Amino acid sequence: MPDIREENKDIINCVLESMQGVVVTDLDGKIIFLNDRYADILQVDRHEVIGKDVIDVIPGTRMHIVARTGREEMGSLFKLKNGESVLVNRIPVRKNGKIIGVAAFGSLSMLDEMSTVATIQKIGHLSQELNQYKSELNKLRGAKYSLDQIIGNSPNLIKMKELIKKVAQTKSTVLITGETGTGKELVAHAIHQLSTRSHHSFGRLNCAAIPNDLLESELFGYEEGAFTGAKKGGKIGKFELANCGTLLLDEINQMPLYFQSKLLRVIQEKEIERVGGNKPIDIDVRLIFTTNRNLLDMVHQDSFREDLYYRINVMSIEVPPLRTRVDDIPFLVEHFISKINKELGLNITGIDDKVIELFQTYYWPGNIREMENTIERAANLALQGKLTLELFEHFLLRKEKERSRNENEICLETVRFKAEKETIIRVLAQTNANVSMAAKLLKINRSVLYEKIKKYDIRTM
Numbered sequence: 001m002p003d004i005r006e007e008n009k010d011i012i013n014c015v016l017e018s019m020q021g022v023v024v025t026d027l028d029g030k031i032i033f034l035n036d037r038y039a040d041i042l043q044v045d046r047h048e049v050i051g052k053d054v055i056d057v058i059p060g061t062r063m064h065i066v067a068r069t070g071r072e073e074m075g076s077l078f079k080l081k082n083g084e085s086v087l088v089n090r091i092p093v094r095k096n097g098k099i100i101g102v103a104a105f106g107s108l109s110m111l112d113e114m115s116t117v118a119t120i121q122k123i124g125h126l127s128q129e130l131n132q133y134k135s136e137l138n139k140l141r142g143a144k145y146s147l148d149q150i151i152g153n154s155p156n157l158i159k160m161k162e163l164i165k166k167v168a169q170t171k172s173t174v175l176i177t178g179e180t181g182t183g184k185e186l187v188a189h190a191i192h193q194l195s196t197r198s199h200h201s202f203g204r205l206n207c208a209a210i211p212n213d214l215l216e217s218e219l220f221g222y223e224e225g226a227f228t229g230a231k232k233g234g235k236i237g238k239f240e241l242a243n244c245g246t247l248l249l250d251e252i253n254q255m256p257l258y259f260q261s262k263l264l265r266v267i268q269e270k271e272i273e274r275v276g277g278n279k280p281i282d283i284d285v286r287l288i289f290t291t292n293r294n295l296l297d298m299v300h301q302d303s304f305r306e307d308l309y310y311r312i313n314v315m316s317i318e319v320p321p322l323r324t325r326v327d328d329i330p331f332l333v334e335h336f337i338s339k340i341n342k343e344l345g346l347n348i349t350g351i352d353d354k355v356i357e358l359f360q361t362y363y364w365p366g367n368i369r370e371m372e373n374t375i376e377r378a379a380n381l382a383l384q385g386k387l388t389l390e391l392f393e394h395f396l397l398r399k400e401k402e403r404s405r406n407e408n409e410i411c412l413e414t415v416r417f418k419a420e421k422e423t424i425i426r427v428l429a430q431t432n433a434n435v436s437m438a439a440k441l442l443k444i445n446r447s448v449l450y451e452k453i454k455k456y457d458i459r460t461m
Contacts, residue, residue, distance in 0.1 A: 020086065021106035025054045027099060029064040038106070063102045066090045070099055143202040143246075145189035151335045152328030156320045160187075167315045168194035173267065175252075175312050176290045178319030181369030184290040185250065187319055192246040197286055200245030203238045208254035215259055217275045226276025239272050242285050252289040252312070253298060260305045267311055287312070322364040322371065329359050332368065336375045337387075344376075347384040351375075354389050362399050421456040424449070428458070 016022050021038035025031055031054050039046035042057065049057045055064060066073060073090040086106040093101040147161060167174055168191045176184045185204075192202045210218050221237030222230055238247055249255070255263065266272055267287065271280040289312050298304035322329070333356065337348050364370055378391040424442070431437040435453075439446040452458075 019105060021088075022103070023054065023058065023063070024093070024101060024103045025063050025067070026101045027067055029054050029067060031057060032101065061104070063090055063104055066092055066102045067099060143189035143192040143198070145186045146193045147190040150183065150186055150190060151332050152325055153331070154320075154325035154327045157325055157328060160317060160319065163317055164190050165194060167191055167317065169196075170315065171286055172314040173286075173312050174288045174314070175295075175316045176288065176319060177294075177316065178290075178292065179321050179365075179367055180292045181367035182319040182321055183368050184292075184319050185248070187317055188246075188248045188288045188290065191288060192286075195246065195286065197245050201242045202245055203242035203247040203285075204250065205238050205248070206250040208251040212256045212259070215256070216262070219263075220272045220274050222275035223277045226274070230276070234274065234276075237272070237274065239266070239283050239285055240281065244284050246286045246288060248288045248290070250290050251292070253291045253293040253295060253304065257303070257305065260308045264305065264308045264311060322367045323362075326360045329371075330356055332371060333359070333375065336372050337379070339372075340376050340379045344379070346379055346382075348379050348382060349384070349386055351387040352389055355387060355392060358389070358392070358396075358399070417456075420452070421458065424452060424456065425458055428453075 016033075017035050017037065019035065019037070021041060022033070022035040023031060023038055024033040030051055031049050032051075034042075034044075034046045034049055034057075036046060039049075044057060054061055060079070062073060062076070070092050072092060073088075076088050076090065077085060078088045079085050088104055088106055090102060090104045092099045093103055147164060150157070150161060150164075164187060174188075174191060176187050178184050189202065192198060205218060207215070217226075217235070217237065219238050221235050221240055223234045224230060224232055226234070249263075266283075269280075270284065271282050273280050295304050295309050295313070299306045299309050322332075333351055337351065340346060341348055359371065366373075374392070374395050375387070377394065378387050381391050382388075424438070427438045427441050428435075431441065435449055436446055439449040442449065
């Protein structure tokens with residue numbers, strides 16, 4: 001009785017040998033199979049090249065790139081050693097979901113006829129157009145900013161940039177914290193640009209800008225007829241649009257409590273369900289969150305879910321305020337002048353050193369965003385030439401108001417501290433230094449009272 005398995009092997013070998021060109025490599029790019037027809041074209045002995053690096057045998061091949069990216073390349077135009085061209089399909093070979101090698105197949109005969117050459121030229125032209133459209137789409141849906149656009153060389157900024165590089169290589173959720181105007185969104189863009197997801201979409205949603213009743217449909221999408229006014233055919237949400245890419249949820253501290261539990265489930269289950277739908281949709285999205293508030297304080301105030309806080313705070317990056325990196329101010333000023341010249345068509349040539357000194361002594365409550373607006377205002381007044389101190393009269397008034405406000409706050413704080421200390425001393429005297437009883441009278445926790453006693457250096461004996 002004939003061996004059916006051997007017959008099947010013969011059929012498979014005949015199929016492989018009858019094709020224009022077939023080459024198979026392992027994950028390391030070593031050739032493990034080359035059919036006779038391709039060996040003849042390459043003018044090599046098929047047996048001698050087994051085990052050799054495919055790049056050495058087939059110059060210009062992209063099989064090692066397919067092995068690394070895991071993405072198939074169909075209909076790729078490839079020029080052979082003899083000058084002829086073929087269309088090649090390169091396909092990653094998988095076993096149990098893991099890539100174990102790459103197979104490449106020539107899909108057309110060698111192009112020596114005019115009609116076929118014309119077809120290939122047309123395909124090449126269409127391929128160029130497709131790449132151009134992909135590039136334009138990536139600009140629209142991708143990250144706008146890179147790490148180079150985070151300006152400055154101060155120690156804390158360099159430390160932050162190094163952390164961004166490390167965080168970008170992982171898949172974990174990221175929490176970016178910092179005051180308003182420090183550039184948290186730039187950090188999110190840079191993480192996406194440096195990640196393996198950079199060729200996929202970068203989605204953004206400001207939780208504070210979307211009404212609570214629309215948040216779910218914006219993130220999860222909805223089915224046709226899900227609610228009054230729903231679009232025909234439904235709508236894809238931010239999660240689906242960012243699939244395989246990155247989604248930035250800005251001002252996560254503004255997300256309502258009822259929705260936080262739904263977001264937690266998405267993070268844990270890696271699936272969503274459209275509004276009005278009943279079928280779960282698998283998603284692969286890297287989530288980045290930003291906040292200008294202390295989320296742990298919000299947890300203690302029961303305005304943010306504790307389980308969600310620890311789930312999104314896997315990797316955290318704190319963006320330093322401008323007042324802690326005054327050495328970066330000259331570089332930032334130069335950057336903004338160049339940007340303003342380009343965007344507004346002005347001809348600002350520089351800025352007076354006295355203005356830089358002034359900037360370096362200011363508190364900058366609005367951080368980098370406030371600085372950019374301040375420079376832009378002065379540039380609009382000057383239109384050209386150097387920005388002098390006289391152009392920043394409005395800023396000087398603001399600086400003086402800020403100084404007065406800070407002094408008043410310091411005075412009020414001093415009064416408050418003095419009153420609090422005197423009250424604690426009086427109550428402790430009434431209770432014969434019984435801290436537990438004093439805490440009850442003051443209506444604060446005993447541990448808090450101990451902290452204040454230590455803070456004000458109050459003797460209890």
